[in-house]
Amino acid sequence: MKSVVITAHGGNEVVEVREGERPRRRPGEVLVRIHAGTLNQVDLYMRNSGAGITHELPLVMGLDGAGVVEEVDPDEERLAVGQKVVIHPGLSCGRCEFCLRGEDSLCTRMKLLGEHINGTFAEWISVPSRNVFPMPNHLDFLQAAAMGVNYLTAWRMVFTKAQVKPWETVLVFGVGGGVSLAAMQLARSTGARVIVTSREDDKLEKALELGAHEAINSRSEEVAKRVKDLTDGRGVDVVIENVGEAVWSSALKSLVRGGRLVTCGATSGDQPPADIKRIFIRQLQIIGSTSGTLAEFGAMLTYVERHGITPVIDSSYSLEAVHQALDRLEAGDRMGKVGMKFHSK
Template sequence: MKAVFITGHGGNEVINVRECEYPQRRPGEALVRIEAGTLNQVDLYMRNSGAGITHQLPLIMGLDGAGVVEKIDADETRISVGQRVVVFPGMSCGRCEFCRRGDDVLCTGMKLMGEHCDGTFAQWISVPVENLFSMPKHLDFVQAAAMGVNYLTAWRMLFTRAQLKPWETVLVFGVGGGVSLAAMHLAKSIGARVVVTSREEGKLEKARNMGANETINSQTHDVAKAVMALTEGRGVDVVVENVGEAVWSSAMKSLVRGGRLVTCGATSGDQPPADLKRIFIRQLQIIGSTSGNSSEFKQLLAYAERHRIIPMIDSVFSLDDIHQALDRLESDGRMGKVGLALNPPK
């Protein structure tokens, strides 16, 4: 079988597609034929350096995946052979205090596929059965794979951490990115008023076509002032951001008194001015969030099926075209998920 390996750190030259042995299925695991995966910013980070993430090279890339179950234990009842499944990429210890209380995303021994251990960009993988969830019936394999990181991250940010309500207004920074696009999509699906930003007018137009209530070009407008104009001086209830330093001041100034800012990234820098006076005088809440737990993933998939949520797919590449897929992920014009087709049609 073929898989995508990181063999060093640098550029695309350290990413190779190579033949490798089929995975050995262990008791409690399922052998899955992976039909599709999608790329995430962490794939670029792992390629570039992987700094701060314990890993050994060579490493199979990929956090997202969807496919078909081919082998399981004879007495397994949770899934069945032939079932279409989505991979949950987090592998928790099941024993620490966070696992015991049901929030395995905070597990002290958490390992993520494609980061700490081999990932999903392989034609077959063997994973614990508890990491597999039934695919929403209305999605294809690429669309289903897209749920595993970006949509799960946005789900936890909006509904677990920020507790967004249908009558509230949310500001989403950088709507071209995967998490931001998912956050816009999910927030709009519950009826919230959604304001999005981007530096590119084309992405703002696409966001409006997808249902964004208002858009702000952050290249030509002061975001905080534009938000205040749109909300008659009130501000938004929730800010969703993963940019960090470059937008932090605007994000803080855009919040209503008592508002919540939820963040899951710092692509422009992780040391923004704290603006403590604004935080305590206006009683703002700054909330960190990363990925999601297995219970949230189950909730997300059920919600997606019930409400016919379909992730936006920018493009799909073959396994052998992983370099082009990574280039597309890095490109400014991308909007939506970059997919990877891992097994050709039979």
């Protein structure tokens, strides 16, 4: 079995394609032959240092994966051999206080594929059956793999945390990234008005083609001022962002009184000015969000199929071309998901 393995921490020189043994399925697990996976920023983080994440090397990379069921328990009723499936990357304990109340994304013993344990960038993987879900029928393997991190994260932000309503206006920062693109598509599907930002005109044009109502070039325009112009001075009901420090001030200033800001990342820094006076005077809500629960994953997949939502794929590589895929992930001009297709024997 071929897999993509981190052997140390550094650059692409620590990432290897290795031959190894196919995993053995344990009771309660499903053996999946992976056909495709998509890359996430955390893959770069694990390659570079993995600081703060408990893990052992060598480690198989990858959180996202979609493929075909090869083996299941004889009494498995939900999944069948030969079925096309997508994997939820979070292995929760099922017993802590958060799991017991249905908030398994907050599990105190959470293990994430590709971070704490071997991940999806392999020709086969065996995971608990509760982490395996039928693929939406309209998606191919590469598109389905994108559901695991970006779309699940965006789903929780848009629906569970922000609870976006059809009559509201939503501002999405950095629309070239996977989570932001997913959030734009999901928010748009509710009927909400969606405004997006990017520093690149071509990304803004693509976002408009995909359904965004207005687009703001954050390199040449002052975002908060432009938002107020577009909303007749009112501001937006919801901000979706994962950039952090670089956009924080603009994000807060763009909100209507009582508005909600949902954040899931801090790629530009995690210590912005708090602007506490603005928060309490305007009664703003600042909401953190990470990943999503198993129940949210199932609901999202059903919703995506029903609404015909299709992830944007920037580029695709073979497993052997993982270095090029990682380089593309780091490139600032990409739009959508970078993926890899695997060819199992």
